[in-house]
Amino acid sequence: MRIGELAARAGTTTRTLRYYETRGLLPARRDGNGHRTYDEADLTLLRQIRTLQDFGFDLEETRPFVECLRAGHPEGDVCPASLAVYRRKLDELDALIGELQAVRAKIGVRLALAEDPMCELGGQGL
Amino acid sequence: MRIGELAARAGTTTRTLRYYETRGLLPARRDGNGHRTYDEADLTLLRQIRTLQDFGFDLEETRPFVECLRAGHPEGDVCPASLAVYRRKLDELDALIGELQAVRAKIGVRLALAEDPMCELGGQGL
DNA sequence: GCTTGCCTTGACCTGGGCGTCAAGGCTTAC
């Protein structure tokens, strides 16, 4: 299949596929006209990339998963490098969620104080 | 005080202050040499901006707070426009935190499955 | 008089993941 069809089947764009190729993430064969040619396995790789991107992974972080699939594994996340990325991502997410919750709490306090400056947040007006 | 001193006292850089000026957020008076001149009130404005930036606010979102202070209020967040930004930010944070937690959960499941493919997460090996 | 240190403006660079032309080539349908 050619680039347009692959893009359509994966719900993305040709520009994205060319970009992945420049990153060395999804290289393509070429036909006689110089057109890129892909097969079903490439669709699988692409879907793996897209899924992880949707999760907020950087492109580079998807590489171990793609290489894992390319190595013949049925899933991209069974390889040690992929698992390491998962674990790092969980740590990052936990840290980020924690920071966001802290910020949320601070803003909540400030909002309450600004809405009712007499309120000391303990319920006792000062 | 001049730009270098203000930047140092606020823990930021002169580049940042010039950038804020181009954005119309923190305009400066000029002395005879054309050098920017600031006073203590500007330091207060700048600290307000920095605090909100640290919370993850866009520069534009800090504008109501700055204008509130400039209007003479002792706090930048007592004005309606500032409160509206607070509320919008809380909603955004709640949505973002929710998404991140959902992603975190999905990755957690995938990690568990990939680490132990026999485990069905219910505790019963299949 | 010369260096040091502050300041000025202007302009390009960064990162991530593409979007959006521009100019051209090949094939197929009419």
Added chain:
DNA sequence: GTAAGCCTTGACGCCCAGGTCAAGGCAAGC
């Protein structure tokens, strides 16, 4: 033969909050 529709490469644009030169000016200290 020509228009439509696919493809090619190259290159610039975008977003945001500044970073990082470059070239120059003015004042103080030695």
